[in-house]
Amino acid sequence: MKYTAILVDDEAHAIRTLSAQIGWTKLPIEITFTGNSVEETEDFLRLNKPDFLFLDIKMPGQGGFELFPNIDLSVTDVIFTTAHDEFALQAFQHQASGYLMKPVSTIELKNLLGKLINKRGVLAAESQDLLIQEKTGILKIPLSQILYISSEGSICLIHKTDGTRRSVNSLLKDLEVKLNNGNFYRIHHQYLVNLTKVKEIIKARNSEAILETDEKLPISRAKKATFYEVYESLNNI
Structure with a gap:
């Protein structure tokens, strides 16, 4: 799953540096807008809802805090980037998700973004459901209750956290598409696992994923390098 970010700073070199640092983290974040004033950022945010907003505090004209009264930022994690440590309390009073001092440390940046992405993934898993059309109606299973899904040809078994299983007439590749929310990963041609349940x-x-139930699932050789990277990014390792 890709996340979007916008960068707002009146110093062009600060935007270039932060853009590069976000790339160095190797996290799935796409920068969709950069701006050097609150005014132009307001215009963008009236039409777009990014996942992350990196915002300088002291800028010519309106400062970063002046963006809040005019724009709904309830679905956006605001991360202040500033050379001034005296605004930290005010930042968190504005429900800031982070406060990074310039020059920004790439390690601190990656740690913060990893935690925020993980939090977003957990909340998404807890608030969403897997819907499957069956002959008798629609089967609805909360994503947070799915441990993993195994394939047996045209039949899949949904293994739940309470120890029960549910058989559904579906191909694993079709369920993989439905579960494209960033928390599920195809670790093997037979297994689709909930990353939040891997301990x-x-x-x-012969690599294995050990689940919170102590069950062990094989990780295919073709998948393991990418899976390691995805799992480590999600868990801020």
């Missing part, structure tokens, strides 16, 4: 990875020739 450990055994890195070896």
